[in-house]
Amino acid sequence: MKKMLVFLAPYRTYVGLVLVLTFLQTMSTLYLPQLMSHIVDHGIVLGREHYILHMGLWMLAITILGGMAAVGASYFAAHASSGFGQRLRSRIFRHVEAFGLAEFNQIGTSSLIVRTTNDVMQVQQLVNMMLRMMVIAPLTAIGGIAMAIHTSPHLSESLIIIIPLLGLAIAAVLGRGLGLFRVLQSKVDRLNRVVRENLIGVRVVRAFHRESLERRRFFDANTDLTDTSVRVFQLMALMMPVVTLIMNLATVAVFWWGSLQIAPRGLEVGSLMAFVQYIMQIMFSVMMLSMMAFMIPRGEASAQRIEEVLQIRLAITDSTETPLTPLPRDWAELSFRHVSFAYPGAEAPALEDISFTAHLGQTVAIIGGTGSGKSTLINLVVRFYDPTAGTITLDGVDIRTLPLETLRQSLGLVPQKAVLFSGSVVENIRYGNPEASEDEIFAALKTAQAWEFVSGLEGSLHHLLDQGGANLSGGQRQRLAIARAIVRHPNIYLFDDSFSALDYKTDALLRRSLKEQTQDAIVLLVAQRIATIVDADLILVLDDGKLVGQGRHRDLLQNCAVYREIAESQLSPEEIA
Numbered sequence: 001m002k003k004m005l006v007f008l009a010p011y012r013t014y015v016g017l018v019l020v021l022t023f024l025q026t027m028s029t030l031y032l033p034q035l036m037s038h039i040v041d042h043g044i045v046l047g048r049e050h051y052i053l054h055m056g057l058w059m060l061a062i063t064i065l066g067g068m069a070a071v072g073a074s075y076f077a078a079h080a081s082s083g084f085g086q087r088l089r090s091r092i093f094r095h096v097e098a099f100g101l102a103e104f105n106q107i108g109t110s111s112l113i114v115r116t117t118n119d120v121m122q123v124q125q126l127v128n129m130m131l132r133m134m135v136i137a138p139l140t141a142i143g144g145i146a147m148a149i150h151t152s153p154h155l156s157e158s159l160i161i162i163i164p165l166l167g168l169a170i171a172a173v174l175g176r177g178l179g180l181f182r183v184l185q186s187k188v189d190r191l192n193r194v195v196r197e198n199l200i201g202v203r204v205v206r207a208f209h210r211e212s213l214e215r216r217r218f219f220d221a222n223t224d225l226t227d228t229s230v231r232v233f234q235l236m237a238l239m240m241p242v243v244t245l246i247m248n249l250a251t252v253a254v255f256w257w258g259s260l261q262i263a264p265r266g267l268e269v270g271s272l273m274a275f276v277q278y279i280m281q282i283m284f285s286v287m288m289l290s291m292m293a294f295m296i297p298r299g300e301a302s303a304q305r306i307e308e309v310l311q312i313r314l315a316i317t318d319s320t321e322t323p324l325t326p327l328p329r330d331w332a333e334l335s336f337r338h339v340s341f342a343y344p345g346a347e348a349p350a351l352e353d354i355s356f357t358a359h360l361g362q363t364v365a366i367i368g369g370t371g372s373g374k375s376t377l378i379n380l381v382v383r384f385y386d387p388t389a390g391t392i393t394l395d396g397v398d399i400r401t402l403p404l405e406t407l408r409q410s411l412g413l414v415p416q417k418a419v420l421f422s423g424s425v426v427e428n429i430r431y432g433n434p435e436a437s438e439d440e441i442f443a444a445l446k447t448a449q450a451w452e453f454v455s456g457l458e459g460s461l462h463h464l465l466d467q468g469g470a471n472l473s474g475g476q477r478q479r480l481a482i483a484r485a486i487v488r489h490p491n492i493y494l495f496d497d498s499f500s501a502l503d504y505k506t507d508a509l510l511r512r513s514l515k516e517q518t519q520d521a522i523v524l525l526v527a528q529r530i531a532t533i534v535d536a537d538l539i540l541v542l543d544d545g546k547l548v549g550q551g552r553h554r555d556l557l558q559n560c561a562v563y564r565e566i567a568e569s570q571l572s573p574e575e576i577a
């Protein structure tokens with residue numbers, strides 16, 4: 001939590017104002033009982049009307065000033081804590097933006113959302129409360145004790161019993177609650193995860209008619225969260241009556257004991273009334289301190305969860321060795337040299353000792369059974385992960401030494417599952433290249449075999465897509481994702497099984513027009529269909545993470561058993577022969 005206070009630094013003027021105004025507010029609160037006791041003892045008892053009026057006006061002025069200070073302090077505290085929250089959220093967002101896939105897997109998307117929103121809110125509330133109470137509570141407690149002793153040293157002895165009693169009662173309640181806060185936040189995570197999965201997987205839920213299962217999952221997570229919240233609030237609710245009871249008992253006891261002192265010790269009525277008010281103020285401040293003790297662990301639990309995110313060291317770090325310049329168009333080759341990779345925590349490597357070289361203008365196809373490591377190979381080129389052994393080079397330069405921006409600007413990735421954003425078709429294509437002209441977009445759509453359907457959409461290029469492109473077919477989404485990569489004019493095209501949603505005819509047309517566009521680039525193409533890759537310049541055959549064959553279609557049919565098996569399952573004997 002302490003580390004996070006740096007986010008409050010830009011608001012130090014506001015924080016200073018809060019402290020000063022809160023100090024003034026507390027002083028006015030401490031001063032009022034004194035004035036009241038003067039009114040009673042020197043005004044009411046002696047019947048001095050003028051004095052009562054004079055002191056009454058003085059009390060009114062102090063009250064108004066104290067009130068204004070309180071309003072001002074709340075205003076500046078709200079400003080400072082909201083700004084703190086905004087900066088903290090931005091910091092998390094920027095940090096998470098740099099995450100590789102390994103880091104996302106570590107925390108989980110749902111939990112990241114809760115930590116960026118709900119947890120930040122908890123810490124923000126704590127900061128707001130601390131700014132106000134941090135001054136009021138100790139100052140009122142210490143000032144109240146001093147004023148109580150000043151008013152009646154003898155009666156003040158009662159504080160020796162009252163304060164520890166109150167402290168013990170509060171500690172007993174709090175002791176039970178502290179562990180619950182972290183649990184509470186993890187329950188919020190769980191609910192968020194269930195809702196998210198249900199919404200994202202809505203088609204599967206409906207198609208498999210699993211609404212009742214999802215309802216039950218939601219119900220369980222919701223009830224679980226409610227139960228924990230109820231336990232937390234029960235504890236908080238218990239604290240108020242306990243404290244109020246002790247405060248009332250203490251007031252009655254002080255009045256009783258004080259009234260016995262009036263005659264023998266000459267205690268004045270006004271002083272007794274002032275003393276009781278100080279006792280109340282002291283007890284209120286103890287209550288505030290205990291509220292802080294209650295809120296701090298809750299905020300601390302959230303702060304720790306945020307810290308966990310901020311502490312994550314990125315497995316992929318950006319290189320500062322090379323200047324940030326685009327890759328030259330005439331670069332020549334992409335090489336894998338003895339590359340191996342294992343996912344964090346996985347026992348077996350997903351890729352083992354992969355070596356190959358792709359030259360400019362070549363299409364390199366990657367084929368293999370499910371789980372053989374095809375997508376992993378693509379992920380390594382993008383640097384979503386770094387190899388655990390070996391190197392990937394561009395013209396002999398290790399890609400880890402290139403700035404990420406240089407590397408990624410030179411790539412055009414079409415992922416296995418097309419991801420589109422809400423917005424128009426043209427906005428989605430420009431995501432690949434914000435500078436692209438309408439002509440370039442048009443050309444990219446034509447190459448991606450997407451123009452035909454886009455021109456038929458209402459508003460054509462400016463047709464609005466639903467979130468995730470939900471109002472398009474899988475093949476249409478895939479073609480827009482391909483156009484988005486093409487408009488980037490990348491040095492390396494990465495098609496991760498991107499043609500699987502296309503029919504054979506579109507697949508063939510797309511590859512033909514793409515071939516013309518990619519003479520000055522390298523195309524890495526993951527495919528399931530032999531027909532998609534027969535013309536590739538180099539085919540890599542993966543089996544269980546190992547490169548079991550590389551060459552052209554004809555050679556592999558002769559030399560690679562795994563490739564031949566795949567080919568035989570898809571092609572007729574005549575096609576193979």
Ligand SMILES: Nc1ncnc2c1ncn2[C@@H]1O[C@H](COP(=O)(O)OP(=O)(O)OP(=O)(O)O)[C@@H](O)[C@H]1O
Pocket residue numbers: 105343344346350368369370371372373374375376377
């Ligand atoms: N994030 C991950 N964490 C741990 N293991 C993973 C992760 N992603 C993939 N794997 C494992 O790595 C291996 C290779 O996966 P990869 O996705 O590269 O296969 P693939 O050949 O692309 O499969 P498919 O054709 O089904 O898409 C698999 O055994 C898979 O279980």
